Amino acid sequence: MAARMQQGGRPGGARFAQFKLVLLGESAVGKSSLVLRFVKDQFDDYRESTIGAAFLTQTIALDDQTTVKFEIWDTAGQERYKSLAPMYYRNANCAVVVYDITQASSLDKAKSWVKELQRQANENIIIALAGNKADLVAEQPDKRAVQTADAEAYARESNLLFFETSAKTAENVKELFTAIAKKLPIEQASQRGMRGPAGRPGGVDLGNRQEAGSAGGGPGGCNC
Amino acid sequence: MDEIAPEYDVVVLGTGLTECILSGVLSVKGAKVLHMDRNDHYGGEAASVNLETLFRQYNKTTVYGPGNEPWKKYGRANDWNIDLVPKLLMSNGELTNILVSTDVTRYIEFKQVAGSYVQQSNGAKATVAKVPSDAGEALRSPLMGLFEKRRARNFLTWVASFDEANPSTHNGMFRATHISYDTRTPGMNLSQSTMKQVYDKFGLEATTRDFIGHSMALYTTDDYIDSRGQAKDCVERIRLYVNSMARYGKSPYIYPLYGLGELPQGFARLSAIYGGTYMLNTTIDEVTYDDATGKVTGISATMKERGEEGEGMKFRTKCAKILADPSYFPGKVQVVGQILKAICILNHPIDRTDNADSLQLIIPQSQVGRKHDIYIAMVSSAHNVCPKGYYIAIVSTIAETGANHHLELQPGIERLGRIEEKFMGAPIPIYAPLGSGAEDNVFLSKSYDASSHFETMTDDVRDIYRRAEGKELVVEGLKEGQGLVAEE
Ligand SMILES: Cc1cc2nc3c(=O)[nH]c(=O)nc-3n(C[C@H](O)[C@H](O)[C@H](O)COP(=O)(O)OP(=O)(O)OC[C@H]3O[C@@H](n4cnc5c(N)ncnc54)[C@H](O)[C@@H]3O)c2cc1C
Ligand SMILES: Nc1nc2c(ncn2[C@@H]2O[C@H](COP(=O)(O)OP(=O)(O)OP(=O)(O)O)[C@@H](O)[C@H]2O)c(=O)[nH]1
Ligand SMILES: [Mg+2]
Numbered sequence: 001m002a003a004r005m006q007q008g009g010r011p012g013g014a015r016f017a018q019f020k021l022v023l024l025g026e027s028a029v030g031k032s033s034l035v036l037r038f039v040k041d042q043f044d045d046y047r048e049s050t051i052g053a054a055f056l057t058q059t060i061a062l063d064d065q066t067t068v069k070f071e072i073w074d075t076a077g078q079e080r081y082k083s084l085a086p087m088y089y090r091n092a093n094c095a096v097v098v099y100d101i102t103q104a105s106s107l108d109k110a111k112s113w114v115k116e117l118q119r120q121a122n123e124n125i126i127i128a129l130a131g132n133k134a135d136l137v138a139e140q141p142d143k144r145a146v147q148t149a150d151a152e153a154y155a156r157e158s159n160l161l162f163f164e165t166s167a168k169t170a171e172n173v174k175e176l177f178t179a180i181a182k183k184l185p186i187e188q189a190s191q192r193g194m195r196g197p198a199g200r201p202g203g204v205d206l207g208n209r210q211e212a213g214s215a216g217g218g219p220g221g222c223n224c
Numbered sequence: 225m226d227e228i229a230p231e232y233d234v235v236v237l238g239t240g241l242t243e244c245i246l247s248g249v250l251s252v253k254g255a256k257v258l259h260m261d262r263n264d265h266y267g268g269e270a271a272s273v274n275l276e277t278l279f280r281q282y283n284k285t286t287v288y289g290p291g292n293e294p295w296k297k298y299g300r301a302n303d304w305n306i307d308l309v310p311k312l313l314m315s316n317g318e319l320t321n322i323l324v325s326t327d328v329t330r331y332i333e334f335k336q337v338a339g340s341y342v343q344q345s346n347g348a349k350a351t352v353a354k355v356p357s358d359a360g361e362a363l364r365s366p367l368m369g370l371f372e373k374r375r376a377r378n379f380l381t382w383v384a385s386f387d388e389a390n391p392s393t394h395n396g397m398f399r400a401t402h403i404s405y406d407t408r409t410p411g412m413n414l415s416q417s418t419m420k421q422v423y424d425k426f427g428l429e430a431t432t433r434d435f436i437g438h439s440m441a442l443y444t445t446d447d448y449i450d451s452r453g454q455a456k457d458c459v460e461r462i463r464l465y466v467n468s469m470a471r472y473g474k475s476p477y478i479y480p481l482y483g484l485g486e487l488p489q490g491f492a493r494l495s496a497i498y499g500g501t502y503m504l505n506t507t508i509d510e511v512t513y514d515d516a517t518g519k520v521t522g523i524s525a526t527m528k529e530r531g532e533e534g535e536g537m538k539f540r541t542k543c544a545k546i547l548a549d550p551s552y553f554p555g556k557v558q559v560v561g562q563i564l565k566a567i568c569i570l571n572h573p574i575d576r577t578d579n580a581d582s583l584q585l586i587i588p589q590s591q592v593g594r595k596h597d598i599y600i601a602m603v604s605s606a607h608n609v610c611p612k613g614y615y616i617a618i619v620s621t622i623a624e625t626g627a628n629h630h631l632e633l634q635p636g637i638e639r640l641g642r643i644e645e646k647f648m649g650a651p652i653p654i655y656a657p658l659g660s661g662a663e664d665n666v667f668l669s670k671s672y673d674a675s676s677h678f679e680t681m682t683d684d685v686r687d688i689y690r691r692a693e694g695k696e697l698v699v700e701g702l703k704e705g706q707g708l709v710a711e712e
Contacts, residue, residue, distance in 0.1 A: 076496035081527060083502040085266050085489035087331060090482065203481075204336055204472050206320060206329045 017189035018069040020091055021180070024117070025098035026109040027080050030132040033167035034098065035072055038177055043168050060174075060181055068181040070094075089117075094126040094180050101131040101164060104145040107154075114158055126183045128161035129154075130176055135166040228501070231542040232258040234692075235523055237508060238549035240268035241484075241678075242669040244491035245685050246547055246692075248326060251498035252702050258541065259495060260506040264530060266492055268549055269672060272485030272609070275304040278567065282647040294645075298569070299611040305483035306567060306609065309672045310601040310618035311681075312337055312477035312584060316468040318682035319487075320478070325699040328490040335607055337477035338580040340469075342367070342439035343587040344431065346635060352576040352585065355439045357469035357476070359384070372429050379426040379436070383462050386414075414456040420449050422458075430590075438588040440465045444597045444622065444674055445589065464679070477584060477677070481608045505529050508552060509538070511666070519665045520546050545692055546666045550655035553668055558658055562623040562651035563674050566633050569645040570615040574602060581606035581615075584676055587635055596622040598636040599676050614644075622674045623651045660691050667692040 023031040036042050039058045059069045073092070078084045097113045099106040110129060117127055131151050137144040148164060155162035161179050165172040233255040236247045244266070247259045265271055273281070275295040280288065288294075295301045313319050313334070323329050340355045344367060356365040362376040414422075423433050437443050441461035448454045468476030480486045496502055506527040514521050522543055528536025550557040573579045585600040592598065602617040603609050610616055619636035623629060629651055637643070654671040661667035670684050689697035 076493055077499075078493070078496045078502045080501070081503040081506075082529065083504045085492060087482075087486055087489040087493065204315070204334050204478055206324050206334060206478075 014065050014067075015186055016067045016069070017184070017186045018071060019093035019184055019189070020073065021070045021094045021096065022073045022088060022092045023075060023096050023098065024079065024110075024113040026100070026103075026106045027077070029098045029100040029103070029106050030167045031096075031098050032074055034096070034130065034132060034165060034173060034176075035074055037167045037170055037173045039072070041170070043170075045168075058177070060178060062178070062181055062186075066186060068184065068186060070177065070181075089121055092121060092125060093184060094128070095121070096128050096130055096176065096180070097160075098130045098132050099146065099151075100133050101146045101151075102133055102136050102143045107131075107146050107151065111154070114160065118158075124185070126161070126180055127158075128163065128176060128180050131162075131164040132167060134164045134171055135168045138166075138169075228258070228539045228541050229256070232256050232501075233543070234258075234545045234547060235260070235541070235543040236547045237261070237552040238268045238669075239263075239266040239488050239492060239504075240270045240549050240669070240672075241488045241491070242681055242685055242688070243268070243547060243549055244488040244495065245322060245682075246688060247500055248328070248491040248494035248498075249689070249697065249699065249702065251495040251500040252326065254498075257495060257500040258503070258543070259492065259500055260503045260508070260525060262505070262507050264505050266504070267485045267488045268551070270307075270309045270484060270488060272305040272307050272483030274301045275306065276301040278304070278306050278647055282649055298614065298644075303611045304609065305485060306616055307484045307603075307618065308567075309484065310565065310599065310620050310676070311484060311672070312479055312601060312677055314464055314468040314476055314677045314679065315471040315478045316464060316476075317677060317679055319678040322682065322685075322699050323487075323490075326491070326494055326702045328494055331490045331493060332486045333481045334478040335481060335582075336472045337475045337479050337582045337584065337603075338606075339577055339583040340439065340475040340477065341577055341583055341585040342435045343585065343591055343639070344435075346587075346592045350591075350639075352639070355435060355586075356380075357440075357466060367435055368429075368432055372432055375427050375429075376432050376436075379423075379428060380462075380466070382426075383459055384466060386459055386463070414459060415453050417455040418450050418452055419455045419458045422455050423449075434588045434590055436462065438597050439586045442586075442676060445595055475584070479582060479603055479607050483603075483607070483609045503527050511546065513664060518663055520544070544665060547669070547688060547692060548666065549669050550657065550671055553666060556658055556666065556668060557655040559653045560656045561654040561674070563620060563654060564623050564629045564633055564648075564651055565618060565620040566630075566637060566646055566648040568617045568619065568637070568640055568643045568647075569610075570602075570617055570640060570642070571613055571644055572641065573604075573615060574600070574617065574639060575641055585639060586676075587639070592635040594621070594632070595624055596674070598633065599674075600636050600639060601676065620674060662691065665692075 023035065025031050033043060035056055036044065039056045056072045057069060058072065059067055061067050073088060075084060075088070095117055097110045099110040114127060117125060129151065131146060152162055163172045163176045165176055167173065234250055234257050236243050236257060236259040239259065239261040247257050251257045261268065275298055279295050341352050342355050344351050344353065353365065353367050356362040356367065359377040359380045362380055363373050365373065368376055437446070437448060441458045442465065448458055465476050472478070492502060506525050508523055508525045510524045512521045513519060520543065522541055524538065524540040526536045526538045573581070574583065574585065577583055577585065582603045587598040589595050589597050598619065598621045600617055600619050602615055604615040605612045617640055619633050621632060624632060630648060654673055656670045657668035667688050669688055673680050686697050
């Protein structure tokens with residue numbers, strides 16, 4: 001697995017690990033809204049399809065010794081016409097597959113994503129199923145199109161974490177990500193220790209481009 | 225499935241690197257982009273493919289199945305990411321600049337290429353040596369005799385101190401350097417000189433000119449030597465090489481983990497993040513033009529996955545411009561050359577290259593009696609393109625004959641030693657657009673050329689942008705949150 005890890009700065013066995021998390025699910029089920037709630041604790045009723053939200057990170061402390069940082073990849077709409085790039089899944093440690101509890105077809109779509117993940121992705125990937133827009137049925141119970149028990153049974157069968165969430169009210173959002181963090185192999189990850197600036201030995205950091213002033217051993221940059 | 229919008233500012237066809245960079249840049253700058261590809265994967269001709277796909281692509285008539293799945297003896301097919309176009313990134317080149325300016329570096333990790341080599345002589349006498357990258361290395365290089373080393377050092381020191389903005393360094397060609405070499409130099413203007421004049425000035429021998437011109441300036445032929453005004457271009461190319469080399473130390477090249485196919489994907493993601501719509505598996509049924517003006521007005525297309533039942537999803541949309549790779553408009557392009565290429569799988573590093581896990585090795589044309597150089601680009605499991613213990617070497621050159629193409633690649637193939645698998649097809653045509661696109665607003669890219677890096681590809685990106693948008697492309701400051709109108 002390609003989680004990037006660093007030893008924590010605190011003394012006494014502090015653990016810190018970073019994991020890549022991908023979001024999947026039909027368009028408009030609330031993938032971006034869940035991320036926005038988790039990362040910025042905001043919600044936007046009139047949110048258009050994902051624009052500009054590339055790559056967010058959020059850190060959660062599991063206890064005072066253990067910190068997990070998520071590198072969250074949103075689909076950027078490339079899933080809309082089944083055009084996600086392999087780059088998106090590559091090295092994902094965990095996935096949140098989202099459906100809308102008021103749209104039965106969105107659960108079918110979620111199931112096909114789960115299948116795809118189990119076929120293509122890393123075999124140790126942690127998958128969570130999130131039935132979003134729980135607030136809508138709290139107000140109007142007849143809006144519910146997917147029964148909790150049905151989704152829960154499917155999740156258990158397929159070995160997925162399961163939550164009904166609301167990006168709008170924040171219900172179960174923190175819980176969802178925390179549950180994922182708890183299942184991740186933090187111990188293994190943080191033992192692997194320090195990596196170079198670009199995440200692996202021999203990697204190069206392209207950050208600061210510079211013209212070398214003269215021919216001859218240039219300034220820094222090499223970390224091999 | 226969602227409706228396609230009735231109108232886009234730009235429709236982009238093909239997800240090669242050129243198209244993906246343009247798509248990304250245009251989306252960031254606020255254009256409404258629809259980007260399609262007939263294939264089921266990103267990258268077009270610049271994709272990286274797995275081993276099974278490679279076997280199937282090169283052996284179209286072979287029926288594979290249980291009992292005949294040769295890729296299986298090389299581990300998991302998906303652990304292979306084999307480039308179809310052999311190129312490396314100059315670490316100080318323009319593609320690196322675009323990657324950094326657009327923050328696409330967040331999605332892709334890069335690693336150094338371990339070495340840059342050049343062959344001298346041929347057959348049994350062939351030697352392989354590291355390309356000296358600066359004045360100090362020139363002094364230690366086995367490529368030259370003692371006196372020649374000094375002359376080469378002087379030349380490289382002069383190149384390093386050459387300053388385009390300061391006419392004193394080129395008008396009095398050697399005056400402004402600290403070399404008291406020839407103060408009686410005639411006022412030589414590099415943009416009017418030939419490289420021969422420059423080489424003559426430094427008294428460089430033919431073999432030195434060869435490795436400087438071919439393995440540092442990376443010219444694939446000797447045409448540059450006598451062409452007037454080419455000296456400046458040559459000096460700039462050497463500087464790019466030297467500065468790229470100086471950046472990380474081992475070679476002037478860097479390479480993305482998981483293969484070059486990550487590059488188009490990274491820029492496609494950039495485009496999508498800024499609202500670009502992506503559709504793979506989509507064939508273009510018709511392009512419509514305005515009868516009066518001749519300009520493009522829209523397209524109709526069909527999205528249908530392989531094996532999918534039925535008609536697929538047919539749609540039509542308007543657009544003012546189309547950007548596309550040559551394959552989408554065969555009637556608007558011409559063949560300008562042919563590339564020969566052999567993709568070889570090895571289970572050992574290449575002899576006499578210090579066991580480098582990755583390299584470029586150039587066989588200059590003069591050393592093997594050709595007009596065009598032969599290139600070897602090799603990467604390995606160090607770049608996550610294959611399982612441990614394997615190496616992928618691509619030998620390529622420009623076709624010079626009408627037949628027996630495999631013989632043209634032979635000097636390069638010989639360098640590789642024992643080969644596990646070799647994939648070689650017919651010559652690959654290089655296409656270039658016939659027109660600028662001004663007449664119909666269909667702006668076409670060029671095929672990937674035979675050069676070993678992406679500098680001509682980024683020139684093409686800039687050229688297409690200029691033709692399509694009527695202004696120069698500025699990538700600096702394109703990072704997320706800048707130059708972007710907030711979400712609508
Ligand atoms: C002008 C143009 C129009 C096109 N139109 C279409 C189209 O309408 N529909 C479509 O699907 N595709 C189209 N393509 C894409 C092109 O057909 C693809 O490259 C296609 O995969 C080539 O496959 P082929 O069946 O012709 O096989 P081949 O040409 O035999 O090639 C098979 C594979 O071998 C590789 N190969 C060929 N020769 C060599 C060589 N000498 N060394 C190493 N590798 C080699 C090729 O890159 C390819 O991957 C077009 C391309 C061009 C340039
Ligand atoms: N009531 C309610 N609305 C929600 C909730 N989550 C998202 N929405 C709304 O659903 C719509 C779609 O949400 P997005 O977060 O953009 O959905 P997405 O899955 O990212 O959609 P794409 O980016 O198009 O794939 C927006 O109008 C949101 O305001 C929720 O928990 N409750
Ligand atoms: Mg979204």
